[in-house]
Amino acid sequence: MLSKVFTEDFEIKIKKNLCCVGKFDGVNLSIVFVSLGGKIYKYSPYLRGSEDEFIELIDMEQEVTSIACNQLDPDINKDLLIIGTKNKLLLYDVENNSDLFYQEISDEITAVSSGYVSNSETPYILVGENCLVQGFDYHGDEVYWITTGDVVSNIVIEKNKKEPILYVSSEDSYIRCFKNDQMICEIPEQGLITHLCSLHHNTIGYSLENGEIGVYSNFKKIWSVRTKYTINSLIYPKKIANGLCIGYNNGLIEIRDIEDGKLLYSNTGITNTTTSHNPIAGFVYGDFSNNGEYSLIELSMDGKVTIYKKTINYDYNTDYQNKIYECTKRKQDLLLEYKTLKERSLTISSNAFVLSKDMILDSFATIEIIQEFVDNKNLIGQIVLLITPKENAIIEVVNVTSDVLFEDNTFTIFPKVTKMTPPYRIPLNFVHEIGGEILIRLLCQIQTKETNTNRVFLKKQIIPEFIMFKAVKNLEKEGKSNLKFTVNSKMTDIVWWIKTYFLIKDNDDLMESFNSIRGNFIYLLDGSEMSINAILTDNSNISITIFTENLEIAGRCFQHLISVLEPSDISVVLRNFPSEKQKLIEILSNIEEYNVNRMKLTSEIASLSDQLVKFFILAEDSKEINDIQNLRKGYHAINNLNSDIFLEYSKRTSNHEQLVNSLKEVNKIIHKAANLRFGKEKSTIIAEAREAIKNNTILTLTGLLFD
Amino acid sequence: MSNYKIEDIFRISSTRSNALRVCNKKGGKHLSEIVVGDNTGSIYFLRPNRKNNTIELTCSRNISQPVGTIQSYNRDAIYISTGSYIEEYNHKGKKVLSFDTNIIDNIQAICVCDELIIAATQYIVSYYNHNIEKEQYISNDVMKFVTFGNLSDTEKIYTFVACQDKSIKILLKSTLIYEIEINSIPNVLCLSTRNIGQLFYGTTKGEIVSLKYENNDIKENWRITENDTLDSIVSMNYYYHAKLDLELIVIGFESGFVRLYHIDDGLPKLILSEYLQESITNVAFAFIKPELKLPQIIASTFSGRIVLIWRNQEIVDINSSQFYIAMEGIDNTKENGSDFEDNNNDANEENTDKIIESRILNQQKLNNIVKAKTEKLKKYNSEVNFNDLKKQYNILINDINTLQKKVDNEKEKLNSILPQSLHLDDQFDLFHIKQRFELDSSEKCYALIIDTDIPIQSIFFKCNFPIVIKKENHSDIIDNDEIGSLKINISSNEREKYSYSGTYICPPNSLKARLQIYPIEGKYGTINIYVVPNTTPPTYQLTSVIVKPLSLHERVRENEIGNINDFTNRFPIKGDLSLSEIQKFISNCFPQVPEKIHEDSSEYVYYFKSIVIDSGVCCKYRVGEIEFSSNNITSLSVIYEILSKKTLSLNKSFETFSLEMDDKLVKPLLLQLYNGLENAINIIEQHDLLIPVLNELSLQENGNISFFDADLLNIMDNHKEIEDNYENMKDIQIKRFIEGITSLYVVQKKCHGISNPSTLNKLIELLEEFKSFNGTKIDWNQLWPFFE
Numbered sequence A: 001m002l003s004k005v006f007t008e009d010f011e012i013k014i015k016k017n018l019c020c021v022g023k024f025d026g027v028n029l030s031i032v033f034v035s036l037g038g039k040i041y042k043y044s045p046y047l048r049g050s051e052d053e054f055i056e057l058i059d060m061e062q063e064v065t066s067i068a069c070n071q072l073d074p075d076i077n078k079d080l081l082i083i084g085t086k087n088k089l090l091l092y093d094v095e096n097n098s099d100l101f102y103q104e105i106s107d108e109i110t111a112v113s114s115g116y117v118s119n120s121e122t123p124y125i126l127v128g129e130n131c132l133v134q135g136f137d138y139h140g141d142e143v144y145w146i147t148t149g150d151v152v153s154n155i156v157i158e159k160n161k162k163e164p165i166l167y168v169s170s171e172d173s174y175i176r177c178f179k180n181d182q183m184i185c186e187i188p189e190q191g192l193i194t195h196l197c198s199l200h201h202n203t204i205g206y207s208l209e210n211g212e213i214g215v216y217s218n219f220k221k222i223w224s225v226r227t228k229y230t231i232n233s234l235i236y237p238k239k240i241a242n243g244l245c246i247g248y249n250n251g252l253i254e255i256r257d258i259e260d261g262k263l264l265y266s267n268t269g270i271t272n273t274t275t276s277h278n279p280i281a282g283f284v285y286g287d288f289s290n291n292g293e294y295s296l297i298e299l300s301m302d303g304k305v306t307i308y309k310k311t312i313n314y315d316y317n318t319d320y321q322n323k324i325y326e327c328t329k330r331k332q333d334l335l336l337e338y339k340t341l342k343e344r345s346l347t348i349s350s351n352a353f354v355l356s357k358d359m360i361l362d363s364f365a366t367i368e369i370i371q372e373f374v375d376n377k378n379l380i381g382q383i384v385l386l387i388t389p390k391e392n393a394i395i396e397v398v399n400v401t402s403d404v405l406f407e408d409n410t411f412t413i414f415p416k417v418t419k420m421t422p423p424y425r426i427p428l429n430f431v432h433e434i435g436g437e438i439l440i441r442l443l444c445q446i447q448t449k450e451t452n453t454n455r456v457f458l459k460k461q462i463i464p465e466f467i468m469f470k471a472v473k474n475l476e477k478e479g480k481s482n483l484k485f486t487v488n489s490k491m492t493d494i495v496w497w498i499k500t501y502f503l504i505k506d507n508d509d510l511m512e513s514f515n516s517i518r519g520n521f522i523y524l525l526d527g528s529e530m531s532i533n534a535i536l537t538d539n540s541n542i543s544i545t546i547f548t549e550n551l552e553i554a555g556r557c558f559q560h561l562i563s564v565l566e567p568s569d570i571s572v573v574l575r576n577f578p579s580e581k582q583k584l585i586e587i588l589s590n591i592e593e594y595n596v597n598r599m600k601l602t603s604e605i606a607s608l609s610d611q612l613v614k615f616f617i618l619a620e621d622s623k624e625i626n627d628i629q630n631l632r633k634g635y636h637a638i639n640n641l642n643s644d645i646f647l648e649y650s651k652r653t654s655n656h657e658q659l660v661n662s663l664k665e666v667n668k669i670i671h672k673a674a675n676l677r678f679g680k681e682k683s684t685i686i687a688e689a690r691e692a693i694k695n696n697t698i699l700t701l702t703g704l705l706f707d
Numbered sequence B: 001m002s003n004y005k006i007e008d009i010f011r012i013s014s015t016r017s018n019a020l021r022v023c024n025k026k027g028g029k030h031l032s033e034i035v036v037g038d039n040t041g042s043i044y045f046l047r048p049n050r051k052n053n054t055i056e057l058t059c060s061r062n063i064s065q066p067v068g069t070i071q072s073y074n075r076d077a078i079y080i081s082t083g084s085y086i087e088e089y090n091h092k093g094k095k096v097l098s099f100d101t102n103i104i105d106n107i108q109a110i111c112v113c114d115e116l117i118i119a120a121t122q123y124i125v126s127y128y129n130h131n132i133e134k135e136q137y138i139s140n141d142v143m144k145f146v147t148f149g150n151l152s153d154t155e156k157i158y159t160f161v162a163c164q165d166k167s168i169k170i171l172l173k174s175t176l177i178y179e180i181e182i183n184s185i186p187n188v189l190c191l192s193t194r195n196i197g198q199l200f201y202g203t204t205k206g207e208i209v210s211l212k213y214e215n216n217d218i219k220e221n222w223r224i225t226e227n228d229t230l231d232s233i234v235s236m237n238y239y240y241h242a243k244l245d246l247e248l249i250v251i252g253f254e255s256g257f258v259r260l261y262h263i264d265d266g267l268p269k270l271i272l273s274e275y276l277q278e279s280i281t282n283v284a285f286a287f288i289k290p291e292l293k294l295p296q297i298i299a300s301t302f303s304g305r306i307v308l309i310w311r312n313q314e315i316v317d318i319n320s321s322q323f324y325i326a327m328e329g330i331d332n333t334k335e336n337g338s339d340f341e342d343n344n345n346d347a348n349e350e351n352t353d354k355i356i357e358s359r360i361l362n363q364q365k366l367n368n369i370v371k372a373k374t375e376k377l378k379k380y381n382s383e384v385n386f387n388d389l390k391k392q393y394n395i396l397i398n399d400i401n402t403l404q405k406k407v408d409n410e411k412e413k414l415n416s417i418l419p420q421s422l423h424l425d426d427q428f429d430l431f432h433i434k435q436r437f438e439l440d441s442s443e444k445c446y447a448l449i450i451d452t453d454i455p456i457q458s459i460f461f462k463c464n465f466p467i468v469i470k471k472e473n474h475s476d477i478i479d480n481d482e483i484g485s486l487k488i489n490i491s492s493n494e495r496e497k498y499s500y501s502g503t504y505i506c507p508p509n510s511l512k513a514r515l516q517i518y519p520i521e522g523k524y525g526t527i528n529i530y531v532v533p534n535t536t537p538p539t540y541q542l543t544s545v546i547v548k549p550l551s552l553h554e555r556v557r558e559n560e561i562g563n564i565n566d567f568t569n570r571f572p573i574k575g576d577l578s579l580s581e582i583q584k585f586i587s588n589c590f591p592q593v594p595e596k597i598h599e600d601s602s603e604y605v606y607y608f609k610s611i612v613i614d615s616g617v618c619c620k621y622r623v624g625e626i627e628f629s630s631n632n633i634t635s636l637s638v639i640y641e642i643l644s645k646k647t648l649s650l651n652k653s654f655e656t657f658s659l660e661m662d663d664k665l666v667k668p669l670l671l672q673l674y675n676g677l678e679n680a681i682n683i684i685e686q687h688d689l690l691i692p693v694l695n696e697l698s699l700q701e702n703g704n705i706s707f708f709d710a711d712l713l714n715i716m717d718n719h720k721e722i723e724d725n726y727e728n729m730k731d732i733q734i735k736r737f738i739e740g741i742t743s744l745y746v747v748q749k750k751c752h753g754i755s756n757p758s759t760l761n762k763l764i765e766l767l768e769e770f771k772s773f774n775g776t777k778i779d780w781n782q783l784w785p786f787f788e
Helices: A316-355 A491-501 A551-565 A578-624 A628-674 A679-695 A698-705 B339-346 B349-383 B386-421 B579-589 B633-650 B663-700 B710-717 B719-751 B760-771 B780-787
Strands: A002-009 A014-022 A030-035 A039-043 A054-059 A064-070 A080-085 A088-093 A098-104 A111-115 A124-128 A130-136 A142-157 A165-170 A174-179 A182-188 A193-198 A203-208 A212-217 A220-226 A231-235 A243-248 A253-257 A263-266 A280-286 A295-300 A304-310 A365-375 A380-389 A393-401 A410-413 A424-428 A436-447 A452-463 A469-472 A482-487 A510-513 A516-523 A529-536 A542-548 A570-576 B004-011 B020-023 B033-037 B042-049 B054-062 B069-072 B078-082 B085-089 B095-100 B109-113 B116-120 B124-129 B132-138 B143-149 B158-163 B167-172 B175-181 B186-191 B198-203 B208-214 B217-224 B233-241 B246-253 B257-264 B267-275 B280-286 B296-301 B305-311 B313-319 B322-327 B330-335 B433-440 B445-452 B456-463 B467-471 B485-491 B499-505 B512-519 B525-533 B541-547 B553-556 B569-575 B604-610 B616-622 B625-630 B654-657
Touching: A014 A064, A014 A231, A014 A295, A030 A064, A030 A280, A030 A295, A080 A111, A088 A124, A111 A142, A124 A142, A130 A165, A130 A628, A142 A174, A142 A193, A142 A628, A142 A679, A165 A193, A182 A679, A193 A231, A203 A231, A212 A243, A231 A280, A243 A280, A316 B386, A365 A436, A365 A452, A380 A393, A380 A436, A393 A424, A393 B456, A410 B485, A410 B499, A436 B525, A482 A551, A491 A510, A491 A516, A491 A529, A491 A542, A491 A551, A529 A551, A542 A551, A551 A628, A578 A628, A578 A698, A628 A679, A628 A698, A679 A698, B004 B042, B004 B054, B020 B069, B020 B280, B020 B296, B033 B069, B033 B078, B069 B109, B078 B109, B085 B109, B109 B143, B116 B143, B116 B158, B158 B186, B167 B186, B186 B233, B198 B233, B217 B267, B246 B280, B257 B280, B257 B296, B267 B305, B433 B541, B445 B456, B445 B525, B445 B541, B456 B512, B467 B485, B467 B499, B467 B719, B512 B541, B512 B719, B553 B616, B569 B633, B579 B616, B579 B633, B616 B633, B625 B633, B633 B654, B633 B663, B633 B719, B663 B710, B663 B719, B663 B760, B663 B780, B710 B719, B719 B760, B719 B780, B760 B780
Parallel strands: A014 A280, A064 A111, B143 B186, B233 B280
Antiparallel strands: A002 A304, A014 A030, A030 A039, A039 A054, A064 A080, A080 A088, A088 A098, A111 A124, A124 A130, A130 A142, A142 A165, A165 A174, A174 A182, A193 A203, A203 A212, A212 A220, A231 A243, A243 A253, A253 A263, A280 A295, A295 A304, A365 A380, A380 A424, A393 A410, A393 A436, A436 A452, A469 A516, A482 A542, A482 A570, A510 A516, A516 A529, A529 A542, B004 B305, B020 B033, B033 B042, B042 B054, B069 B078, B078 B085, B085 B095, B109 B116, B116 B124, B124 B132, B143 B158, B158 B167, B167 B175, B186 B198, B198 B208, B208 B217, B233 B246, B246 B257, B257 B267, B280 B296, B296 B305, B313 B322, B322 B330, B433 B445, B445 B512, B456 B499, B456 B525, B467 B512, B485 B499, B525 B541, B553 B604, B569 B625, B569 B654, B604 B616, B616 B625
């Protein structure tokens, strides 16, 4: 599918994932990549042979964390380069060698991307930071601002101009999908997401730190495979192959079918070894020769640039023929399987009556999920899987698997080894607090009169979204903080929602009457209390009150309820969270303090360095005139000053750290508070809150978030 | 992807080695017939159908016992062994004859020649004349592979044996004609039909070697060693085309690779490598496709796939006396006449020019033909409407989906019946498992390979002694396989002392799981493995592998141990012991030792060598007497412990039963362990601390690192190697060395009569500090006083 055209060796170390391709002169494609240490280079294949073919553009003198390029200014028909370092964002005109704007970012920039968002006229520059994504236009004005759950690791925007979807992955292993500035979907994953790659509309490829590659289409996973090797790069070379191109750390290149993940190409030779062992730094793809012939360019970490072209003989026809051939084979296999299964079930059902009778078993064991308190005082608890085997069954192995709920997907218990006695209590530790399904697999030995048989017993168990909430009869006191809102929905729907998404074992746990329902819960992770109260009001709306001190829980319940019931009319009556409000005020005043401290510390360091220069001159002058005593004095002072500066500096860093943490807290609170809204209101509140922070008006901010 | 073709031609139940045979009829134009047997006891007679280019089943027979080996001479004399029986069939599947050999063991190889029948089991080669046993050869070690053929004397049938004790033996009847010692365990033998006396063998390490026997002497022709990452060789087949003087050899590897070599001018050249993702059981040459003149490869896998592999090939007549034959990877110009060959011998330059010229000419001709063919194909392709294909594909996908649903429904139905009826009479028939657990001395671990004929869903392990299980990772072989996820739990509590359990979730549709098990010397026991496949009804099988106490020793010959005179630590035992008891005990302690012994000579000797450090154990025994000697007192102490436990349970007493330690040997051993530990710690430190710093430095200097110290430059050069070793060093090697040092200490003190040395905790503390990698340099001067 791919054939190598030529390889160029630049003998520099190329940094992983830091490469992009653009028409910096408006006509021809050039590749830009970054070497370790922050030097940025440009390679232009169209200038082959000339001096400018390979040039160093700029030296950022600090680690570059990400680069991107796009045609940002509608008046100039060429691509501009966006460079993100630890705390700087730079827009750079490659052709004119000039900086267009320069923005200091207080947080670390972790990802940079560019594209059309929210029907804008020009593409935005999107910068991923700690818990937020900021958008700028080409003047450097902030035009976009959304919050996410953790440090952003990847940003990908769909290429189309109309309602593109923005995908943001963050270090809490979630992929969040935004349309305009509204989040439309949250996809949990089982590990750190290392790469994202937009495929078609609504389709995205991803890779994880543990070697998993997969594709989501319409927010549903369509396939995933796990490979042995570390993935360094993902690209979709549309005009070359209808597949996801994957570059590995061991030099392996694979192309996998977007629809089923089947391997279409790999660069292994006759002996099934890779042709090169150079780790792949990244791919770029485009029409470099300007004649409609697209090529894929591989950059390896040790500085080799290899150009691949689509193999001439390769065409989709043969591809389809192969597919058809394989499908026919698969069909035959299935037919055979069907036949044997049918035969089996026939022979068994004819014998079943004769054989069974005293051997009838409904099941070998009962499986239950229970919530129990570990710490009765603080009301902290856990979820426990309770397995009770029947007399004639010995459970050898218990294995529980789930797609997303557990770390590493699975865990196994050998009841015999751990000398457990039935009933077996197996604590379940979920990594994500979301609804899902777990598959319990019991390896049992069934003892009958004649023989012992080995059986595997499978059970699927639904884990409701709010499993960590244990229903209790009554709570000690009603919390002060609450969220009150009305929806036009049926009472039965509300009851159904509670019964489905909370683990309700006993109907007595809920207080139900013909026009109201009340559920009291204890959040098992921190022992806090939460209750949901729904009452039918006069104008046939339902008024719901969520009592909880925890802003996040209130937001979660609210968002989940409206997403499930989809009521046409929602109005929030009251958002009363005095403690959170107080917390926010405290944090904001802290931030102010940190800012003041920062100024003070900076000036102190400046004055110290002034003194340093003074003493240095003194010392050097004394050296000239052979005044050893003053020389000593001078350097002694310098030594002292030096350690002072060190001290000041460490103060400054800790201050800065606290500042960053506080900012993160504020972002989180805004994120949570926004969850108490819905639809348009939700995105406006974020924008307004951002404005308030900019203007440093604490009162407006707190007033905005909590009324 | 390479342009060779691969096609699944038939599917049966799980197969084993030697259970597939191709019957080629005399005369080139006829197609081959295939006889294959599986583990459920069915024998299938297959033959190609010329009309629709498929394989059809002539007939199948059921013998209810797993098929042992199949041998055929022509299409009507097919001999099949099951258990101790040999049965003869004709090509239509009719049983002609049945003969009971009365051997207790399973027959692994048979040879029938007129009235003579030879049958070989693991230990015995038995010769029958007119169905009466005449002679027997008894081997004192396991025979891995037996084959029969001619030597210089073409009248007689010689028996070629690949033996576990790293030797190849040539027998004539029951007398040993020749024995050659080789340096690894041979697994497969294959005889050349071009040169009588030439034979090939494949080893468990993946080496392929060609030998030539002449005048009571064996010479090595060539050897291929580059396949060491491909696992053991399980099957080989040889093909010789006399007219073309074309020699081909096909090799099947345990790992699932099939490789075809062309022997060109007496040297092998790899021309095809195919990966089948399952264990190969048999490979053979056969003529199945009528349009192809050169043989195709037939391979069978453990799960019962029978696969045909071939490459594009052409035979072009250039003129009446000269024709050209080519398969991709091979090109041969051959003359029909003999005059050319004579000139060849003179090495006439003019003639070679001519040959080259004609070769170029022929190459051009071939290229033209290939070109024309591809053009034709292209034209055909463009004529086929793309949309038609798409439609066809979509219809197929729909069909598959509906079928899948049907299958799922049927499964559901079956599952709903089954729990009530427990109709699970033959659960072992639901699926077959093959497990292999072998010492890999280069990786210093055991390879555990589990094969099944139904996709494995997951595997669970448990054991109660320390080991480390890892996913196998060959660094340079890319098999594009998906990998499962492995999760390990280690817990130690007071009741159970130690428990190690693991879960391996296999990727979908894998018939094979490969894992590496790293034992620690002296820690032994059984690992229980629960294999759960995707069967209906769901079931599992429990298998187990045994990690022997001295698992990190490999069996060697005397000359492979250099310092045999240094083995002055002794452990002599005298008492009431029979030979079989001793043999059993030794095979329980060391790997690669046969369980049984047949011969009855006066004294036996085994030599073992540790694969971690330079130490060994020598073990001499005769009836009522064993003497172990070693330069490593710890190894002897392990044996001592086990034997004393055993004798306690058997209630036996011995005249002599004591461990004699030579104090002189403690220091060299400790030094070795110390150096090993130091080396391992160095590698970890270099990896964790030094290399990142060096990289940064080299970057700042723009890659100009010539000012570095030679040592540092060396480290930079070996960067990759260090990277590769790092994981193993950190997890396993350090553990092994530390364990080695502590047990040496305990044993030393014990031999001096101190059973609970007071300074043991201090030593452990010291070693823990070394292990913590906090920059503490491991210090000989701190370590040695403990042993003085």
